[in-house]
Structure formats: structure tokens, C-alpha cells
Amino acid sequence: MAVTEKIDTLVNLYHNDKLSHVYLIETNSISQATNDILNLSKKINCENEYEINCHKCNLCNLINQNFLPSLIIIEPDGNNIKKEQVIDLKKRFSYKALYTKNNIYILKEADKLNLTAANTMLKFIEEPGENIYGFLLTRNINNVIPTIKSRCELLSLQYEDNQINDIDEYKKVAIDYISKIELENSPKIMYNRNVILNNYCEKENIIRIFQEMLKIYFEAYSQNKKILALNKLTKVELQKRINLIIKFLSDIDSNANVELLLDRFVIELSDDYD
Ligand SMILES: [Zn+2]
Structure with missing residues (x-):
């Protein structure tokens, strides 16, 4: 299945209330996969019928500018993803989303969660709170701590036009x-x-x-x-x-x-x- 079809499947799952709360995504391009999850967020939140490059609505504009409070991207701070970053995410998502029905986070390079961060993350994955969806990205699923891996729904997004x-x-x-x-x-x-x-x-x-x-x-x-x-x-x-x-x-x-x-x-x- 092509990547766009996979994203559309996720959109449908969301509308049928069947989207999993956490996905672990293996991909050959973290930047491209991040982009596609941002598109997913636009597709489910867009105030208009979403079209490619929607510039009509506030939400899509906020997402484009990385300014939507209910959408958080986490990436390694130096060598790894630290506990404080996960705690901060939890804190920011303890409030109900203001402009959208959902809170979405993207965690780049999930294999770089250090042990304490992974433990904090585990608790968050197990009790995420309502309407919180997570997308953990990695180049190699086998490098992700097994306890995290076992609690996520696995998905692969591979890009041909590498x-x-x-x-x-x-x-x-x-x-x-x-x-x-x-x-x-x-x-x-x-x-x-x-x-x-x-x-x-x-x-x-x-x-x-x-x-x-x-x-x-x-x-x-x-x-x-x-x-x-x-x-x-x-x-x-x-x-x-x-x-x-x-x-x-x-x-x-x-x-x-x-x-x-x-x-x-x-x-x-x-x-x-x-
Ligand atoms: Zn829009």
C-alpha cells in the first residue's frame, strides 16, 4: 500500500473512532514521515474539506507554522530524548486541546529515548488521557526499547523517492x-x-x-x-x-x-x- 493510502486509512480509522492511541512507525525518512503525520493532523482537523496545501483555514496555517498548541513534535536534545521532554509533553497535554478535538504528538527517533525517558513514556502510553494520539518514528524498529515497542501499534512508511x-x-x-x-x-x-x-x-x-x-x-x-x-x-x-x-x-x-x-x-x- 502506498504511503498516502496508509495515511488515508488512518484518517478513516480516526473518524470511526478506531485510531490507536500510539503508533510506532518504521520509516526510511523521518522528515518525510513527520510531514505525513502533519498532513494527517490537517486532514482530521481542517475546518474546510482538506485539500493539499490548505491555506484557507486557521488550523492548517497553525500546523504549517508549527504553532498549533495541540500538536507537539519531540526530537532528541543532543544524544537522546530526555525524561524532562516527556514530562513536559505530559504537562502540556494535561489540558484539553483548545482549537482541536485531539492532541497529537510526534516523537522523532524513538530509539533515542533514554531509559528514564522511556519509563516515563511507558506510563504515558498506558494512560494517555482522552483524545491523545502519538506517533513514534524510528529508522529501525529493532532499536526501540521492547517494552515501548510491545505497547504500540506497528506501522511502516517507506518512501520510494528516497x-x-x-x-x-x-x-x-x-x-x-x-x-x-x-x-x-x-x-x-x-x-x-x-x-x-x-x-x-x-x-x-x-x-x-x-x-x-x-x-x-x-x-x-x-x-x-x-x-x-x-x-x-x-x-x-x-x-x-x-x-x-x-x-x-x-x-x-x-x-x-x-x-x-x-x-x-x-x-x-x-x-x-x-
Ligand atoms: Zn485547512
């Missing part, structure tokens, strides 16, 4: 990484672990992230499009970053130690005497 989704995913990581290394004050080396190495260990993936970064810096340099994090950079500073990325991409081919290369990259990036 290529396109992957590009989206790498672009998102690139923007996240750039925003952190350009704007935040903590030691930049930290983000090599948090954003990149803990999630991507294959050289090939890291190359794709840096290729996306190159595009973003280059667009800013040629004044086509600038993401917020690059607003304050001068042309000279942008040029320096472009050179460093090009150097990184040529070194990574012949150098086995990716970690070292990444660290050198951020150190040279912050070195003002260069």
Missing part, C-alpha cells in the same frame, strides 16, 4: 549545523558531536551535509538567498567559509579521521587571524 527526501534531510541538518556554529556561544566542537557525528557516521552522509552547506554559503555569497544565521557575515567572511568547506570536501576523500577534520573545520572557522 533521493529527494534525503536531500531535504541533509539540507535540514546543514541549516541546523550552520545556525549553531555561526550563532551560538558554546564551543563549536560540541556541535560536531551533537549535530553530525552522533547521527551520521558514514563518510558519504557527512559529505552530503557539507555539499548542502556549500550551496547555502554560496547562495549567501552571491546574494541570491540568505538564511538568517548568515545575515551578519561579510563577503570576506563568507568567502573564507566557502574555502574551508571546499578544503574539507577535498580532504575527507583521502583522510580517514573525519572527526579530526570536522574539529579542524570549526577551529579554522573561528580563527580571526586567518
Whole structure:
């Protein structure tokens, strides 16, 4: 069954009051699956007859802007999903939803729930409260703690047009990484672990992230499009970053130690005497 048909089946189950309270979804694209669950939420909540890209109603607009209080997306904070994040979710859903009949949460990378978070999550899954629906996403269902897995309805969303989704995913990581290394004050080396190495260990993936970064810096340099994090950079500073990325991409081919290369990259990036 195609993914859109599966989503429509879930919509029907919802309308017949038969939607399970928690689904554990295995998928080859977390970002694409997240998108589809957002679409599911639009389809069941839309004030109009939902059509693709509804911009007519408030609800769909709120969902598009990630602003609907009854829809919460949780993702790993650094290495894993922490207990506090689950407690916060519980708290926010202890009130009745204001604009919708249901509260929906999406938990990305369910395999990254640490043990205490998983225990808190378990209680929440067992007594979710009325009209709360959860969608836990993972790339590999076997990496999810068995007690969680056994309490969820299992579902698989596999995307054929991988290529396109992957590009989206790498672009998102690139923007996240750039925003952190350009704007935040903590030691930049930290983000090599948090954003990149803990999630991507294959050289090939890291190359794709840096290729996306190159595009973003280059667009800013040629004044086509600038993401917020690059607003304050001068042309000279942008040029320096472009050179460093090009150097990184040529070194990574012949150098086995990716970690070292990444660290050198951020150190040279912050070195003002260069
Ligand atoms: Zn709508």
C-alpha cells in the first residue's frame, strides 16, 4: 500500500473512532514521515474539506507554522530524548486541546529515548488521557526499547523517492549545523558531536551535509538567498567559509579521521587571524 493510502486509512480509522492511541512507525525518512503525520493532523482537523496545501483555514496555517498548541513534535536534545521532554509533553497535554478535538504528538527517533525517558513514556502510553494520539518514528524498529515497542501499534512508511527526501534531510541538518556554529556561544566542537557525528557516521552522509552547506554559503555569497544565521557575515567572511568547506570536501576523500577534520573545520572557522 502506498504511503498516502496508509495515511488515508488512518484518517478513516480516526473518524470511526478506531485510531490507536500510539503508533510506532518504521520509516526510511523521518522528515518525510513527520510531514505525513502533519498532513494527517490537517486532514482530521481542517475546518474546510482538506485539500493539499490548505491555506484557507486557521488550523492548517497553525500546523504549517508549527504553532498549533495541540500538536507537539519531540526530537532528541543532543544524544537522546530526555525524561524532562516527556514530562513536559505530559504537562502540556494535561489540558484539553483548545482549537482541536485531539492532541497529537510526534516523537522523532524513538530509539533515542533514554531509559528514564522511556519509563516515563511507558506510563504515558498506558494512560494517555482522552483524545491523545502519538506517533513514534524510528529508522529501525529493532532499536526501540521492547517494552515501548510491545505497547504500540506497528506501522511502516517507506518512501520510494528516497533521493529527494534525503536531500531535504541533509539540507535540514546543514541549516541546523550552520545556525549553531555561526550563532551560538558554546564551543563549536560540541556541535560536531551533537549535530553530525552522533547521527551520521558514514563518510558519504557527512559529505552530503557539507555539499548542502556549500550551496547555502554560496547562495549567501552571491546574494541570491540568505538564511538568517548568515545575515551578519561579510563577503570576506563568507568567502573564507566557502574555502574551508571546499578544503574539507577535498580532504575527507583521502583522510580517514573525519572527526579530526570536522574539529579542524570549526577551529579554522573561528580563527580571526586567518
Ligand atoms: Zn485547512
